[in-house]
Amino acid sequence: MKNKHQIRINPETCIGCGLCRKDCPAGNIRIKDKKAKVITQDCIMCGHCVAICPKAAVSMTGFEEPPEEIEKPSALDPGELLRAIKTRRSIRQFTKRRVEPELIAQIIEAGRLTPTGGNAQNVSFIVLNDRLESAEKLAVGLFRRLLPLMKLVNPIARRMSIDDHFFFKKAPAAIVIVAPSQVDGALAAANMELMAEACGLGVLYSGFFSMAANWSRPLRRLLGLKRKERAVTTLVLGYSAVNYRRTAQKEKASVRQL
Incomplete structure (x- = not known):
């Protein structure tokens, strides 16, 4: 770069x-x-x-877009931003409505503009639309083979069943975030999630699919992942089929004042 x-x-x-x-x-x-x-x-x-x-x-030199003039610094309302963070939920029930391409582009733009360590700018994105079902089928096959082993060491896995929609919950789209640094990829994903929420979409982080993408050679080939590329996280996107009426309770922050 x-x-x-x-x-x-x-x-x-x-x-x-x-x-x-x-x-x-x-x-x-x-x-x-x-x-x-x-x-x-x-x-x-x-x-x-x-x-x-x-x-x-x-x-x-060398950039496709010129810098934008900033007439006055943009300011987010702190209360509104905190409320958006407080009221968001991981969505696991989606409608059949497709996610508009312009919204996908806007979400990716939020990831592209996220700072990276050393200004590496080496976070990339894989958008799953038409090949969503094929990718999920490969991931499901892998996890079904691994589930007996997982049940031996993980209590949660003992209650787990792997259905055909285990990873994407029938959502119409997903974005795989690829980066050498987990921190850079996670920062991009966090901003992308906020943008998706602002666009009226529901979001689910599918850590299991990212694991499958890093373990399965057939899935890596389908995604076009190169040998050293790693899926940091996966955002599952769609319009929520449910409405939550109240916030979830959280433990108080553990803070040390030094």
Whole structure:
């Protein structure tokens, strides 16, 4: 990713204010002769220098989209955001209504824009629509073979049955999040879940399907996963067939003030 891009500073518009130098996490900019200079192109390409420049003198090459001007910082209402988090539920009953492609695109956009460690930007997404049933069938076959062993060590597994819709609960779509880092993949999934909720969709994290995707060679081939690629998590998406009337109770947070 980094090799495709270069940082450029226009000396005609740079005023040498030093904001880019102060904000650069890699210490990759210096001020010389009252102008900002890039020390090396070997940096994380985080774009802070582009974002903070008051004169738009800094640019980065190789991206398909230009940076957007921010007239005023966007502000989420804290109470509304907390309420959305508090009232969300994992959905396991879905209607037959298909999820519109534009909503899928918006959910993926939320994942794409999520920060990654070192600005790696190496989280990718596999959307399951037409091949959803085929993928689930392979995963179901694997888990049915493993269930007797699981029952020996896991009390929950002893009460478990693997039906044909064990993973996706008859939902019309799912997105597999693929990333080298579990943290990066999970952060993207969390933002995608919030976007899905904002779009009026129900969401279920299918950790079992992600396990199957990492274990089963036939399923990996169907998903197009390369040898070193790992499914971090899977978001099952659809319109909820149920309405919850109250929040679920949670234990109080364990907090240490140091």
